[in-house]
Amino acid sequence: MTVNDTALAARFALAKMLAAEAGAMALDYFNRRDTLVIETKRDLQDVVSIADRNVETFLKGRVAEIYANDGFLGEEFGHDEGSSGFTWVVDPIDGTAPFVNGMPTWCVSVAIVREGEPVVGVIHVPCSDELYASALGFGSTLNDQPLRLDPARNLQNAMTGIGCNNYVTPQRVGAIIAGLMDRGGNFIRNGSGALMLAYVAAGRLVGYYEPHMRAWDCMAGFCLVREAGGKTLHFPGRGAEFLNGHPVLAANPSCYDELLDLHLRNL
Known part of the structure; x- marks a missing residue:
């Protein structure tokens, strides 16, 4: 070592x-x-x-x-x-x-x-x-x-976590949920973004997306998801931007691109 x-x-x-x-x-x-x-x-x-x-x-x-x-x-x-x-x-x-x-x-x-x-x-x-x-x-x-992610899981046969807060308009949140459901997915929100990221690492959710989160909500979950074989959206880890809120996406590689597209369509 x-x-x-x-x-x-x-x-x-x-x-x-x-x-x-x-x-x-x-x-x-x-x-x-x-x-x-x-x-x-x-x-x-x-x-x-x-x-x-x-x-x-x-x-x-x-x-x-x-x-x-x-x-x-x-x-x-x-x-x-x-x-x-x-x-x-x-x-x-x-x-x-x-x-x-x-x-x-x-x-x-x-x-x-x-x-x-x-x-x-x-x-x-x-x-x-x-x-x-x-x-x-x-x-x-x-x-x-x-923990290791199952590539057979996807938006259509699993659940996706969606987070929201008052940094994001209700209309944008609604469009995100509608877009997910249009793709054949379904969603859950349990009130803890960090916990839902852990659920992604455990395979309980196939992905998690929230348009605005802070570093303390997502850094632990990002490490968990990556080490379980998942993918995450870049979050600035240095300087003043590290202290600000940013979009958070973590998912099984089987559906990461679909959720990224959902994010990009609802900026």
Whole structure:
């Protein structure tokens, strides 16, 4: 193993451990969610709780203890640059709306980016006790079982995840869904883009598309999908653009081009 491989493997092991610990912490909040104070951010659908903030604080603190020179980007508290070449990209609770409404479709997402590309992706789903884990060259697993996409799955015989938010007009979302159904596909939205990307890696969905996502929502999922044999749309991994929202597409190679065409037709 080279020095870089060793550094990556060590961080991968830590990411898995921290995602599991953060998931346990978040699950404890979920089980007593009626006691949480819920706030809104951009609109009444964009919610946040003390659980999100405390889980992110925990993750950031643990990373800083072990890798003080690593960068860190979190949904709640922003970006610290770092100097090691590794940046942790974290969504403490992706799917806060399902979380606060008592639904199980939320997760903890932990990614590590190096040279602009996600090299570690771990997603923990506490309500179903699932740990999706991947790293560059290590493959993808679900609860330690290898994941590999099935080329027989396509838009017509499987489900596609579609995401939306108020950065995108309802008319555009409607056109995307209509375009997918015109191609013989069907869609699902569960309130967590990160989780639906994990489902793509696991073969539960054949693809996932959302016109506007942030790095903390998709970096872990991108690593998972790529290491399972899937394809992803480019997401800027450096500079100011890394902190902005961009279209996200990840899919089985069997239908990637069809979904890319759907994206290009609805810009």
